[in-house]
Amino acid sequence: MTALATFEAETRSCWDVFRDPVGEPDRTPRHTIGEVSAASGLTAHTLRWYERIGLLDPVDRSASGQRRYSDADLHRLAFLGRLRLTGMPVADMLRYVELAREGERTSADRRDLLLAHREAVRQQIADLHATLAVLDHKIDVYNGRLTRCAPSH
Amino acid sequence: MTALATFEAETRSCWDVFRDPVGEPDRTPRHTIGEVSAASGLTAHTLRWYERIGLLDPVDRSASGQRRYSDADLHRLAFLGRLRLTGMPVADMLRYVELAREGERTSADRRDLLLAHREAVRQQIADLHATLAVLDHKIDVYNGRLTRCAPSH
DNA sequence: GGCTTGCCTGGAGTGCGCTCCAAGCCGTTA
DNA sequence: TAACGGCTTGGAGCGCACTCCAGGCAAGCC
Numbered sequence A, B: 001m002t003a004l005a006t007f008e009a010e011t012r013s014c015w016d017v018f019r020d021p022v023g024e025p026d027r028t029p030r031h032t033i034g035e036v037s038a039a040s041g042l043t044a045h046t047l048r049w050y051e052r053i054g055l056l057d058p059v060d061r062s063a064s065g066q067r068r069y070s071d072a073d074l075h076r077l078a079f080l081g082r083l084r085l086t087g088m089p090v091a092d093m094l095r096y097v098e099l100a101r102e103g104e105r106t107s108a109d110r111r112d113l114l115l116a117h118r119e120a121v122r123q124q125i126a127d128l129h130a131t132l133a134v135l136d137h138k139i140d141v142y143n144g145r146l147t148r149c150a151p152s153h
Numbered sequence C: 001g002g003c004t005t006g007c008c009t010g011g012a013g014t015g016c017g018c019t020c021c022a023a024g025c026c027g028t029t030a
Numbered sequence D: 001t002a003a004c005g006g007c008t009t010g011g012a013g014c015g016c017a018c019t020c021c022a023g024g025c026a027a028g029c030c
Helices: A002-011 A014-019 A033-040 A044-053 A071-085 A090-101 A104-142 B002-011 B014-019 B033-040 B044-053 B071-085 B090-101 B104-142
Strands: none
Touching: A014 A033, A014 A071, A033 A044, A033 A071, A044 A071, A071 A090, A071 B104, A090 A104, A104 B071, A104 B104, B014 B033, B014 B071, B033 B044, B033 B071, B044 B071, B071 B090, B090 B104
16 A cells, blocks of 8 residues: 555656645655646746745755755645735745644644635635626626616726 | 615615615715725725726815715625625726726626636635645644644744 | 757746836825 | 824735746666
């Protein structure tokens, strides 16, 4: 079972690992920056920049100096990508990563950071749902289904 | 009923009108920029800037030249604020407003714009829910409820 | 050998959405 | 009369998150 999991981890494509980052990640460096860019939707520029500012640990290099990302890198990147996509500022992501680097004793701080972000996410969901209702209504009006209650614009 | 509605519209506070912009809006200019700022959460700077770039029609002025927003202004502002809050770029909002100024013949274009934004909103909601699941899981781990399946960071 | 493709670097540049500045006017309160 | 708070303007400035540039290296293929 463990052997199988390891085998699968080693053979999963960059795209697959990024999309579904579960289990113990492999640490062998094998994905090029182009592959990671395609899988993550981040540009190669952005990936290098994330590394430069410390969001990612220094990535392993091939013999000729090119980056080779491991599955573990992809796992972290997938999580950071989710935080970013849901509106966490890069500065906060950086704080989270730096806390993580300090080890076990900062876990309460990290949890609090995630708790705060969870609240922000819930708020965003509420805002989006409220807006969805407004949009549905207006679109109905534009479709001519509701001539009463017409919007002023 | 209409008389009552009109009466109520004239006596509702800036805050109330902004929060619940329903019915035929009154067009008498009566809210100061400070009131609108407090009600909308937008700074006075931003309100003036929105007007300057054409998101809002030129606002009525008091005898001494100060802005006085009508309920109709608040209605538009509330809608624009929702679009903005849910990630529509200012340029797209501007396009919507400019189409609206051209009158009835652009209503199909406006509807399409809102349809596109509705899809974007739905996508955001999906992203947020997916992230919420990840956050819930990680927070559980940090709370020590799940020692198995621990994250790498 | 020559061409193409992909990647490397530090540092400068860009686009967006505000945000602020300086100088001044108006109306109210003391 | 003087101070104060709120408002006015055009234009400059700012913070964020990338995004790109110039110049160069390395590997693969015809």
